[in-house]
Amino acid sequence: MSKKRGTGMRILAGSMAGVLLLTSCASAPPPQTAASVEPGRPFTAEEERMRTQAADYNRTIAEGIAVGAAAGAGAGALAGLAACRGKLDCMLIGMAIGAVLGAGLGGFGGKYYADKKERYVNEEQRLDAITVDFRNNNTKLEDEIANIRLVTLDNKKRIEAVKRDLAAQRMSAEQARKELATIDSNRTFLQTRVDELKKLRNDFREVAQQARADSGNNPRVAQMDSEINAMERQITRLQGELDALSSRRASVVG
Numbered sequence: 001m002s003k004k005r006g007t008g009m010r011i012l013a014g015s016m017a018g019v020l021l022l023t024s025c026a027s028a029p030p031p032q033t034a035a036s037v038e039p040g041r042p043f044t045a046e047e048e049r050m051r052t053q054a055a056d057y058n059r060t061i062a063e064g065i066a067v068g069a070a071a072g073a074g075a076g077a078l079a080g081l082a083a084c085r086g087k088l089d090c091m092l093i094g095m096a097i098g099a100v101l102g103a104g105l106g107g108f109g110g111k112y113y114a115d116k117k118e119r120y121v122n123e124e125q126r127l128d129a130i131t132v133d134f135r136n137n138n139t140k141l142e143d144e145i146a147n148i149r150l151v152t153l154d155n156k157k158r159i160e161a162v163k164r165d166l167a168a169q170r171m172s173a174e175q176a177r178k179e180l181a182t183i184d185s186n187r188t189f190l191q192t193r194v195d196e197l198k199k200l201r202n203d204f205r206e207v208a209q210q211a212r213a214d215s216g217n218n219p220r221v222a223q224m225d226s227e228i229n230a231m232e233r234q235i236t237r238l239q240g241e242l243d244a245l246s247s248r249r250a251s252v253v254g
Helices: 003-023 045-068 075-083 087-102 109-119 122-165 173-215 217-250
Strands: none
Touching: 045 122, 045 173, 109 122, 109 173, 122 173, 122 217, 173 217
C-alpha cells in the first residue's frame, strides 16, 4: 500500500470512528430544510437568505457535536484536515466530515451534555458554557426570523397582486401559477423549519434536565431555561408568520 493511500486510510478510520460515536447517539436522521414544492420563479434575495440562514444554523449545531467528538475517537476527522495533501486523502476526509456533520442533528441532547461534562469538570464553567451556546443560537435565530418576516410580508403582497392582476386580466393563469408555486415552496420550507426548531428545542430541554439532575437548583440552570423560553417565543413568532402567510395564500385558487 502506498504511503499516500496509507495516510488516507488512517484518516478515514479515525473519522469513521467519530461517525459511529455520533450516530449511535442520534435518535433520527438530520432534518431536511429543502422545500418539497418546486418554485415557479427565481427566489428573491431574502428568500435565498432564508434558506442560507437555516442551513448555517443547522451547520453550527452539527459542528458543535463534531467538535465535541474531536476529543475522542473522532479526532482524526478534524485534525486530519492538516494532512490533506493528495486527492485520495482529501476525498476520504471530505466523505468522513460530511458524515460527521450529517449525524449532528436529530437527538443530540445527551451527547452534547456528555461532551460538556468531559470538557468542563467545573460545574459552574460547564453551565455557563451551555448557556452561552444557547444564547448564541438564539441570536442567530433572531436574525433568521427577522429575515423570514421580510419574506412573508413580500409574499403576502405578491398574493394580493396576483388576485388583482388575475381579476383585471393583467396576468395569465400560467404566470399566477408560477408565482403561487414559489410562495408554496416558501410555505413548505417554513413548516419544515418550524418542525426542526421544535425538535431542537426539545433537545435543549433534555440538556437542561440533565444539568438540573446534576446541579439541582443552581441559578445557572435557570438562565439556561430562560434561553430555552426565548427560543420558544421565537418559534411561536415563526409559526405565526407561517400561519398568516398560509391564510393569505388560501384566498387565491391555484
